[in-house]
Amino acid sequence: MSTFREIIKANPRVQSNPDPVIGISMLDNSSINIAVKPWxxxxxxxxxxxxxxxxxxxRFRQKNVETPCPLQEIRMLNAV
Incomplete structure (x- = not known):
């Protein structure tokens, strides 16, 4: 979360008041979704x-943070 705060603070378009909303918006099957809502x-x-x-x-690339691609496995049962 501190990384998002740093990025938001560095952007001149973002207003300093009120504070931005940053937090986990959803726990998905293969991801943790983060909401970044500056004013x-x-x-x-x-x-x-x-x-x-x-x-x-x-910043993610600099810190070697990987964003996973969703994977789906398909199994064929009783294949002829």
């Missing part, structure tokens, strides 16, 4: 979102 002005929303996503991906 930005309406015209800044789309560019801020793109910049934050890019910064998160870059």
């Amino acid at each position: 930005v002005s309406i015209p800044e929303y789309v560019p801020a979102q793109a910049e934050l996503y890019q910064a998160i991906v870059e």
Whole structure:
């Protein structure tokens, strides 16, 4: 969570007040989904979102954090 806070704090489009909402939004089958909800002005929303996503991906790569791809196994029973 501290990584997300650092990234948000570094973005000039994000408002400092109120504090951003950061937390686990869902425990899925093969992932832990994190909600990152900073406050930005309406015209800044789309560019801020793109910049934050890019910064998160870059930081994950720097820290060797892997994002797993969902896997599905199919078994054929009684195959002829």
